[in-house]
Amino acid sequence: MAHLTLHYNRSPEKLSVEHVQNYLYHCQKLHKTPSESFFKHTIFGLRAAYKVMGMEAKRVALPQIKRDIKLPCVLNKEEVKRLLKAPKYLKHRLIIGMLYGCGLRSYELCAVKLSDLDFERKTVFIPKKKGKIDRYVPLSPLLIRGLKKYITTENPQGHLFNSQVSKAGESRGLTTNGIRWIIKENRSKIGSSKQITAHTLRHTFATHLLEYGVDIVSLKELLGHAHIEMTLTYLHVANLPSGSKFSPLDKLYD
Structure with a gap:
């Protein structure tokens, strides 16, 4: 000025x-x-x-300021499989499975309560937070089978995943730091040089669903995005059948 x-x-x-x-x-x-x-x-x-x-x-x-689009890191299917197998404990495998299989943010997974699960309808309820909207996301039968075993053996209280109990003996929910530690402990085991975080699994969830044919509006609802512009970023990452991407080297010697 x-x-x-x-x-x-x-x-x-x-x-x-x-x-x-x-x-x-x-x-x-x-x-x-x-x-x-x-x-x-x-x-x-x-x-x-x-x-x-x-x-x-x-x-x-005045002219509009365009935001630079930084494309997210996304895992391929084999990397996801290896990451799901990497943890020693069932609880840790399920945490990674929920991040990828439901596309949850870290703080959303920490807040999931036992009462939010509906195994018959195969859904998990994610209440709104930070200006977002309430939503239901699908719960894979693979996750349901593991969750039932985990709940029976671990007997979590209140929250689906508990952290350390308080001094008063009250159960506490999982923390984002706890999730970060689980990812850090297991990402080195899968033989990938990608910078893997909990949010990488959410990006991978979105990208894989687009590649499987889910439309952009449905994906917006599953991710809990307030604006469609946020969801459109994944169109730049996904290898969609309608516009398959390939290298010119693939055609050079045909």
Whole structure:
């Protein structure tokens, strides 16, 4: 804002839309300064100033800032199989299985209670949190079989997965740090150089479902996304039949 004022020696509210756009064009073309970050913050500052001043027309005329799309890390099917087999304990295998098989965020899995499971309907209820929406996600028969065995032998209380009990003897739910530790302990066993986290399994869930033919709107609901734009990112990752991706080397010697 201050740089814009100094550039024209006039207050921003007295500048025309053309003046502002010319200055922003000038910012983009400079090689050394200001940086791209400076360009973005100039627009954010102008938007805030014009909003306070009630100058909506000038605010709307400002260019849109496009977010850089960072494609997620995704495991292939064999890597998922190896990761599911890696843990020594059934509980840990089920935690990894729920992250991949249900596409849950770490904090959502920590919050799952025994009462949220419906083995007959093969679903698990995920209550809304942090502005998200309530949803039901499918529960695989493979998970149901393992969960029934785990519940019978471990007898969890309240939450599906318990952590250490409190000093008063009360059962506590699994923590995100606990999930992080389980992933860290087992990712080195599968022979992959990928940076695997709990959220990698959610990305893999979404990508594999797209490749199996699930439509983007249904996927949005399964993931609990508030906006479809968040879900569209997975279209850049999935190998979809309608637009199969291949290397030109595959055709070079045909």
